[in-house]
Amino acid sequence: MNTLIFRTVAPFLTALMILFSVFVLLRGHNEPGGGFIGGLIAASAFAIYGIAYGVAAVRRAIIVHPMSIAGAGLLLAVVSGLVSVFAGVPFMTGLWIYPSLFGVEVPLATVMSFDVGVYLVVVGAITSIALALEEREED
Amino acid sequence: MEFVLACLVGAFFAAAIYLLLSRHTVRMLLGIAILGNAVNLLIFTGGRLTREVPPIIGSGLDTLTAGAANPLPQALILTAIVISFSFFAFLLVLTYRAFQELGTDDTDEMRLAEPKNDPLPPAGY
Amino acid sequence: MAAVTSTPVDLSAAFVMAPTVLGDWLVILPPALMITAGALLMMVRHRMHLHVRIAIPALLLLVLVDAALLFKVATQGPVTMMMGRWLPPFGIAFTVDLFGALMNLVAGTVAFAAGIAALKDINDSGRRYGFFPFLMLLMAGVSGAFLTGDIFNLYVWFEVLLISSFGLLILGSEREQIDGAMKYAVLNLIGTTLFLISVGYLYAIFGTLNMADIALKAREIEGAPLMTLSALFILAFSMKAAAFPVNFWLPASYHTPRITVSALFGGLLTKVGIYALMRVMVMLFPLQREELSLVIGLLAALTLIIAALGMLAQDDMRRMAGYAVIVGIGNMLAGIAVGTVAGISGALLYALHSILAMTALYLVIGRAAALTGTFSLTAAGGIYRVAPGFAFASLALFLAVAGLPPFSGLWPKIMLVKASLDIGAWWLAGTILLSGFLTTVALGRIFLLAYWRPQTKAEGRGEAGETLAQDRQTLWPLYGLIAIITLFGLLPEGPLGLSQLAAEGLLQPVSYIQSVFPAGGAQ
Numbered sequence: 189m190n191t192l193i194f195r196t197v198a199p200f201l202t203a204l205m206i207l208f209s210v211f212v213l214l215r216g217h218n219e220p221g222g223g224f225i226g227g228l229i230a231a232s233a234f235a236i237y238g239i240a241y242g243v244a245a246v247r248r249a250i251i252v253h254p255m256s257i258a259g260a261g262l263l264l265a266v267v268s269g270l271v272s273v274f275a276g277v278p279f280m281t282g283l284w285i286y287p288s289l290f291g292v293e294v295p296l297a298t299v300m301s302f303d304v305g306v307y308l309v310v311v312g313a314i315t316s317i318a319l320a321l322e323e324r325e326e327d
Numbered sequence: 328m329e330f331v332l333a334c335l336v337g338a339f340f341a342a343a344i345y346l347l348l349s350r351h352t353v354r355m356l357l358g359i360a361i362l363g364n365a366v367n368l369l370i371f372t373g374g375r376l377t378r379e380v381p382p383i384i385g386s387g388l389d390t391l392t393a394g395a396a397n398p399l400p401q402a403l404i405l406t407a408i409v410i411s412f413s414f415f416a417f418l419l420v421l422t423y424r425a426f427q428e429l430g431t432d433d434t435d436e437m438r439l440a441e442p443k444n445d446p447l448p449p450a451g452y
Numbered sequence: 453m454a455a456v457t458s459t460p461v462d463l464s465a466a467f468v469m470a471p472t473v474l475g476d477w478l479v480i481l482p483p484a485l486m487i488t489a490g491a492l493l494m495m496v497r498h499r500m501h502l503h504v505r506i507a508i509p510a511l512l513l514l515v516l517v518d519a520a521l522l523f524k525v526a527t528q529g530p531v532t533m534m535m536g537r538w539l540p541p542f543g544i545a546f547t548v549d550l551f552g553a554l555m556n557l558v559a560g561t562v563a564f565a566a567g568i569a570a571l572k573d574i575n576d577s578g579r580r581y582g583f584f585p586f587l588m589l590l591m592a593g594v595s596g597a598f599l600t601g602d603i604f605n606l607y608v609w610f611e612v613l614l615i616s617s618f619g620l621l622i623l624g625s626e627r628e629q630i631d632g633a634m635k636y637a638v639l640n641l642i643g644t645t646l647f648l649i650s651v652g653y654l655y656a657i658f659g660t661l662n663m664a665d666i667a668l669k670a671r672e673i674e675g676a677p678l679m680t681l682s683a684l685f686i687l688a689f690s691m692k693a694a695a696f697p698v699n700f701w702l703p704a705s706y707h708t709p710r711i712t713v714s715a716l717f718g719g720l721l722t723k724v725g726i727y728a729l730m731r732v733m734v735m736l737f738p739l740q741r742e743e744l745s746l747v748i749g750l751l752a753a754l755t756l757i758i759a760a761l762g763m764l765a766q767d768d769m770r771r772m773a774g775y776a777v778i779v780g781i782g783n784m785l786a787g788i789a790v791g792t793v794a795g796i797s798g799a800l801l802y803a804l805h806s807i808l809a810m811t812a813l814y815l816v817i818g819r820a821a822a823l824t825g826t827f828s829l830t831a832a833g834g835i836y837r838v839a840p841g842f843a844f845a846s847l848a849l850f851l852a853v854a855g856l857p858p859f860s861g862l863w864p865k866i867m868l869v870k871a872s873l874d875i876g877a878w879w880l881a882g883t884i885l886l887s888g889f890l891t892t893v894a895l896g897r898i899f900l901l902a903y904w905r906p907q908t909k910a911e912g913r914g915e916a917g918e919t920l921a922q923d924r925q926t927l928w929p930l931y932g933l934i935a936i937i938t939l940f941g942l943l944p945e946g947p948l949g950l951s952q953l954a955a956e957g958l959l960q961p962v963s964y965i966q967s968v969f970p971a972g973g974a975q
Contacts, residue, residue, distance in 0.1 A: 224409060253497065253498070255494050255497055255582075256494060256495045256496075256497060258494060259490075259491045259492065259493070259494025259495035259497070259585070260491070260495055261491075262487060262490065262491035262494065263488060263491035263492060263495065266484055266487045266488050266491065267488075269484065270484060270488075273474075273477060276471045276472055277471075277472055277537050278468065278472050278476075278480075278533050278534055278535060278536065278537050279477070279480045279484070279533060279535055279536075279546075280535045280536045281536050281537045282536065313413070314416070317416045317417070317420060320420055321419070321420060321423070347642070352634065355638060359638065359641060359642070359645075362642070362645055363645065366645055366648050366649050366652065369649060369652055370648075370652035370655070373652050373653065373655065373656035374655070374656070399655070399661075400652075400655065403604060403651075403652070403655070406604075406608065407648055410608070410611045411645075413615065414611075414614075414615065414637075414641055417615065417618060417637070418637055418638070418641070421618075421622070421630065421633060421634060421637060422634070424625065424630055425630045425631070425634050428625075428627045428630050429627060429630065429631060434634075434635075437631050437634060437635075438631075439627055439628045439631040440628050440631040440632040440635075440704055440705065440707070440708050441703075441704055445767060445768070446767045446828075446830055447765065447767060448764075448765075448766065448767045448829040448830065448897060448901070449829065449830050449901065
């Protein structure tokens with residue numbers, strides 16, 4: 189699978205897909221999109237990179253182990269739900285803050301951090317499965 | 328329209344069960360994938376098929392427009408798709424490993440855990 | 453996206469407006485705690501010395517939280533928390549009644565015991581594969597299933613516990629484990645798919661997924677295909693609980709993983725299936741359960757006999773324990789088939805006893821194999837001479853599993869036999885007793901061959917002895933569980949009274965419904 193064309197294109201494609209996955213993730217705040225689909229896009233980006241350059245290159249590129257990414261995402265998601273204990277409302281209630289960034293009001297919510305958590309879980313879990321499958325093909 | 332979809336669901340189930348009855352793990356895997364889709368289609372049909380408005384609150388509005396579709400079955404399907412997708416990914420890895428380790432994809436020959444010549448317990452000392 | 457709000461929105465039409473009492477958080481805490489601990493463990497997966505330090509305190513905390521929850525429910529009645537503040541029946545509800553809280557506490561206790569047993573049984577390679585994270589996620593699934601009040605959410609928790617059980621089952625990826633996992637995974641996946649189909653039909657009929665709401669509507673609705681629905685639910689949950697004729701995945705897989713994992717599975721997984729069956733058939737569809745009681749009774753009787761015969765036919769002690777799990781399932785199904793307060797509370801009590809006893813049984817077998825070097829009854833022998841104390845503890849456990857006095861198996865069995873005689877089902881009572889007799893013979897055979905028989909020339913000696921070294925630490929959780937079983941047998945009033953109340957709450961879920969809909973009626 190490592191033709192010259194594919195190997196040349198793969199890094200750009202990976203970078204673009206990851207960028208797009210973040211766009212889809214943030215868009216999911218108010219419009220169709222969200223953490224799950226964004227995570228899938230990012231995981232397929234890593235899979236493409238892995239097909240082109242091998243699994244070891246992907247592992248080097250993402251530095252931490254994919255399952256650790258998934259763990260961090262899971263933790264973020266649960267914590268987003270637990271924050272509402274301080275507001276006196278039930279688990280998973282969406283809480284909003286409106287900080288002002290350079291004069292623009294940015295609405296942030298626990299809903300969003302939950303979605304980021306979902307994104308990380310999907311990226312981590314699917315990447316780790318994809319890498320495991322690609323690794324087997326090599327030996 | 329419900330009738331057509333009901334027939335389709337039936338066909339999906341039939342294909343899934345046929346594949347699941349196979350002895351070969353890869354076919355069983357395909358059967359499981361089709362079974363998951365059959366169920367999703369079933370829930371989708373069960374949530375009524377309408378040509379009504381998608382349940383999205385338009386900008387400048389507070390409530391859904393009248394006659395909007397019921398979003399809940401779709402939400403259920405989405406969850407089910409996610410779950411069946413992750414299970415399918417796991418089973419794919421497992422089947423592949425099983426083929427590598429056991430050297431067969433025939434379930435009749437997978438008798439490592441339950442050997443054919445397992446002895447009976449002794450009747451006394 | 454500046455949303456234009458034209459009118460002031462009435463929040464009370466969508467949200468629970470009453471402030472949440474801090475004590476209500478106990479309802480969600482068990483699964484949330486387990487997910488948090490699991491996530492932390494996944495993040496530090498390569499620093500294995502941290503695993504134990506996070507996992508064991510988390511499990512201890514889980515037991516304490518579960519106990520506090522049971523105390524709260526026992527004193528104040530069912531507790532509900534609506535996720536995300538949405539009003540029932542639209543939001544996902546976590547509703548805990550006595551039934552759920554009891555199962556939850558016992559399951560937490562067993563998980564703690566298994567966690568300690570794992571300190572010695574699961575070596576570094578097992579930990580590297582993620583034993584502790586999977587254990588945390590499994591417990592999140594189990595406690596979530598016991599505490600949720602939403603049927604689709606129940607399905608999701610089932611899947612959570614299923615996927616973590618896959619991970620535990622193939623820990624170490626030995627060939628035998630992969631073989632067992634293949635059968636376990638495919639058949640359990642089909643089982644949960646059946647559950648999903650039933651949930652889809654249920655939503656199509658009722659238009660709601662909240663259990664309290666369904667319980668209200670199921671008693672009024674007419675002309676709906678509820679019998680089909682109930683039959684589907686029974687098939688799906690029987691598959692999860694390993695009742696005959698859909699039980700064959702259990703003896704094919706439960707003996708393949710490490711013994712601690714087997715102990716956890718034997719204690720917990722099938723009981724979640726029984727819990728769901730009782731929740732759905734007894735609380736949601738009592739009329740349909742009444743109609744189908746003969747079918748459930750026949751299933752129970754067949755399960756009891758087939759599994760007891762299966763126990764007699766095994767040479768491998770772990771596989772015998774697998775069939776012992778199924779015998780227990782048959783007893784619980786018999787209680788559900790009877791369906792009176794006595795029957796249901798008998799089934800519940802049996803479930804609690806079985807969670808403790810089956811985990812202990814696998815741990816005993818693991819210890820026995822460590823002492824003799826083999827799981828095979830043909831080769832094992834001489835334990836009584838090597839470790840008389842352990843032999844006595846084992847005998848106590850075997851008596852408890854067989855349902856003989858003075859241990860915990862006795863009381864639920866008496867209740868079940870009496871309840872079936874009360875409704876005139878002498879055949880069911882007879883089957884329970886016959887199956888108990890066969891179980892006694894099978895377990896007596898273990899004691900006779902592996903314990904009393906003088907040491908034989910064990911061919912496999914040393915193989916299992918290496919993995920399970922002679923460590924006293926593995927014995928503490930075992931003795932702890934056997935102590936609970938003995939206490940429960942000697943002082944049965946407390947559990948008996950609680951299970952009676954739980955069964956009444958399940959048959960007449962008035963307070964359950966009231967906890968979800970404080971105003972009295974739905975919507």
